[in-house]
Amino acid sequence: MPAGKTMEQNTATEPIRCKAAVCKVAGQPLEMEEVEVAPPRAHEVRIRILCTSLCHTDVTFWRMKGFPPRHPSILGHEAAGVVESVGDHVHEVAVGDTVVPVFLAQCGDCPDCLSDRSNICSGLPARPGMPRDGTTRFSFAATGEPIHNFIGVSSFTEYTVVDVAHVVRLEPGVPPEKACLLSCGVSTGIGAAWKVAAVERGSSVAVFGLGAVGLAVAQGCRMRGAKRIIGVDMNPEKRDIGKRLGITDFINPDDIGERTVSESSRR
Incomplete structure (x- = not known):
């Protein structure tokens, strides 16, 4: 019998064999491999990944x-999943809980975690x-060769x-397809508006670049009560999605010409 169990046979104290997308060489395509995921140690949680996105x-x-990351490694850090098993001294979550893994730790005891000024x-x-x-x-399930972890998450795998x-x-x-965005892009954007910029109610703000983070910034500004949120992006398709997610005005720099920003944002 192989050292690792299959996903159907696993128990909380034994390894799981599953599929993962492994980065073996920088810049080369990821390769699907059968990997072995060890059981969680103290203060650790093993998660069955339901959905992961690409940041x-x-x-x-x-x-x-x-x-870093060293190779071979399993990339990915935006995900949502279900707790499959927990190690000793884990009280914050239980088997069956839906969770998102995040790449920044929160021990809850250090001066930085207890401060409102830092999240590092x-x-x-x-x-x-x-x-x-x-x-x-x-x-690797076949050879036992170690595969490196990526910024504390490694979500391009069925289990982590x-x-x-x-x-x-x-x-x-x-x-889960929405929850996986919370662990990086959404929290980064909303946090920038809510905690870093501390956008004031009734204020006017400009958001340059309406990607995942920029759109989350717009949402954060709306949550903070900003009156005018100007989205700036060279992709005209970002106008409609930006409007749905909080911007009040849209500017494409390619379309401004000699007009002022104020004139252009109202178009």
């Missing part, structure tokens, strides 16, 4: 040579591998192991 950060690190946990700072010991929970400080529990019923 440009994944593309950036996929291209890099000689800088100093108790569990970013490091290669799992945050508490630097090891990995992934290996994440430290509980990198997990946020969701209420049941949140669509």
Whole structure:
């Protein structure tokens, strides 16, 4: 019998064999491989991934040579899933909970986590591998060769192991294809408007670039009560989606010509 169990046979204390998209060489296509995912250790959670999205950060690190992620590695950090098993000392989530993994830790005890001015946990700072010991929970099923973890998440796989400080529990019923955006793009954009810029009610703001983060910034500005939210993007298709997600005015720089921003935004 192989060392790892299949997904149908797994138990909470044994490895799981599943499929993952593995980055073996920087800039080369990912390869689907059978991998073994070890059971969670203390303070860790094993998650069955329901949905994962592609962030440009994944593309950036996929291209890099000689800088993390090391190879082979499993990329991906925007995801939603269900807790399959938990290690010792995990009380924040339970088996069956819907969760999103996030790449920034929140230990809840360090000065930075207790401060309103920072979200960079100093108790569990970013490091290669799992945050508490630097090891990995992934290996190739056929050879046992280790596969590196990516910024504490590694979501391009059917199962992953994440430290509980990198997990946020969701209420049941949140669509996973939308929930997976919460762990990076949406939280980055809304957080920028809500906490960093602290947009004031009745104010006017401009959002340059209406990608996933920019659209989330627009939502955050609307939530903060901004009166006028000007979206700026060179893609004319962003006008309609921007309007749905919070912008009041749209500017395509290619269309401005000699007109002022004020004249153009009303068009």
